[in-house]
Amino acid sequence: MNTTSVEKIIALSRDLRWQIGDEFHDNLAEGIYADASEIAMGSVSSDNSKKRFRLDAKIDKIVTSKAWGFPIMILILGVVLWITIIGANYPSSMLADLLLENFHPFLKGLAASIGMPWWLDGFLIDGVYLAVAWVIAVMLPPMAIFFPMFTLLEDFGYLPRVAFNLDYLFKKSGAHGKQALTMSMGFGCNAAGVVATRIIDSPRERLIAIITNNFSLCNGRWPTQILIATIFIGAVVPASISGLASLSAVISIAILGIFFMFVVSWALSKTVLKGEVSTFNLELPPYRPPRFWKTVYTSIIDRTLIVLWRAILFAAPAGAVIWLISNIYIGDLSIASWTITSLDGFGFLLGLNGVILLAYIVAIPANEIVIPTILMLTVMATGIAGGDGVGVMFELDSAGETATILKAGGWTLLTAVNLMLFSLLHNPCSTTIYTIYKETKSVKWTVFASVLPVIMGFVLTFLVAQIWRIVF
């Protein structure tokens, strides 16, 4: 064929395209879908599906009803969180007892008996080992309790109904109803919450859910909140209601987190994320009895251990860094002391102090070691008695002793309030940052998700500090 006839054919095909119009492709595709469904209707028969469906419909009528939908939801989430926080205390203290009180001195003794030099012993045992042990003791029990319970609810089929109930609220802020689930998952662990956003198949809503997951107060932060609230908030009210006061302070912080989640979701969907494709749909699968042991097994393997492993990988070098900065001296001060002094000014502006800021920098790998690091650094910076030695993280059995150390470090009620706010609004832990990168495959969104909450934290604590100082 010569070129002119080829061109003729191409021109003819173009003309024909005009004639069939632009609905042709759609009509063809829809015709195929319709034909397929007709064939299926004619050849597939289903029996007794109606009967099973009736029970489902009954449950659905209750859990999505106007009167019961929301109370049931709040109750279930409340119970799950309560069991997690209370239930995790016992195994956590057992693990802490084993790994920190017994195994740590044993390792020290072993090192001494084989004549290990002090710096290697400090670096490995006081630094790396202690950080890893701490993360395991604090992190493992709540996750091992929370994730199986959550997965059971998921397996039963209740969670899609929660998304269904709440979708309208999330729609208002440009997000997907399923973000309710990833947010709740974030109360257990943000890294797991970020992984859970896979259930959101609309690209824009998924990014929103990933970026805002950090506003869910995770298991690593609940203990910090509770401890600080008990020491400082509980102390300003009469003893009879101190428990109640500190509890409501912690809950307010969690609710504030939910509030920020909505606001930031809304802002994101109006600005940087408005170009992303958004498709909404939500399948409400039939209920089924959860496969208990299988669920428990997979949730421990898939969620708990993977997250724990990542946390350990990041905690080990953090432990090393904490020990090193407190033991390497420049001039007559350690690196830690230098940093604390230089951060003190900025920290004061935020109603915090240099110790807290440094603790949050070195504890990026895991929020669990923030309090031990703060205690260690405070003892070091103030030179008061206490603790287990330079660069060795520790925690105290009673809140009272902790309070003594913190107050010696110059802490006030403002410091405590702002620490609680900053604990809510700061960068995600490195495990979560790494998970965000794995899920989004984008450096841009990873950096964005990491920096945004820190900036918000700085602004909020700054404002609170200034207004506090003007008022009081």
Next chain:
Amino acid sequence: MTTYNPVYALLIFVAISTVIYLIFRPVKGWFWVIKNNLSFNEKTVIEDILKQLYHFENSGKEANIKSLTGVLKFKDHLIIDVINLMTINKLIYFEGDVLRLTNTGRDYSLRIVRVHRLWEKYLAEKTGIDKAEWHDRAEFMEHKLSQEETNSLASQLGNPVYDPHGDPIPTTSGKVAKVKGVALSSLAVNSIGKITHIEDEPDVIYKQIIAENIHIGSQIRVVENSPERIIFYAEGEEFKLAPIVAANLTVAPLDKTIMVEENTIRLSSLKENETAKIVGISKESRGERRRRLLDLGFVKGTQISIDLMSPLQNPTAYLVKGTSIALRKDQASKILIKKDESHGK
């Protein structure tokens, strides 16, 4: 910290945030204004003039310098300088005081129109950008894309014939399909037609059309046409428009002998305990969203009914092919159904 004072600190903070806001606030921020001004050059002005002349020519009107300076947002002296330059380059010529496109000029203008409409199609199919923003973004992009980029964009989109508003997209060889139909405002009472085009300029009127939830491709029946208002039925809903708004809708009249699906309504108006059959998905549902609905089984002929209402009334779960699928109200309004005669189960 001897000079520290919380009041000053707050004032400095407020000052800094105000400056950041002024620089980066959307659209009017200094940063964006400067960025846009830097990208405004002679090429932009030439291309905008060509495009305007093309639109004048297309609508059968004549353009002179006065009418051009009226529609373009550039400074008058700049427009006159550029027009002089364009006559020298033989893109346009004067016939008396009327400006006309040369053949080269028309080809050039068609290329710009092609990029503009392709970009609107791209935004509609591949992104989640709101339709109110399509036009302005396309205005910006039409000066940016090279011919190769345009062609690869076109083939990526499957060489579309019409843009999402129903305007034809010129081909590489400069062919333009015709929009069938007349302005809605000129339709007589009781005439039946199909919306084939929604004009997106001026902005104010287009936003009203969007707010009314009028969908392209829907069949309409005019029930009232007076100088004050035009009332028509489409997809089971009643719409009232001012004639100036209605003039921006193009309707292709349908022969009454053709079977007209009069009782086609939107899924969003289905009530509990009613059943219906799906007729199709509106053309307003595009790209990924449309395919998702088809994948889920919202195809022609499928039986559909309401399964559950959420406590906040939105979304609603529909029972399709034995599966319960929740859709939001705006999605349900883009699925067309025909109610079954016998109500209830």
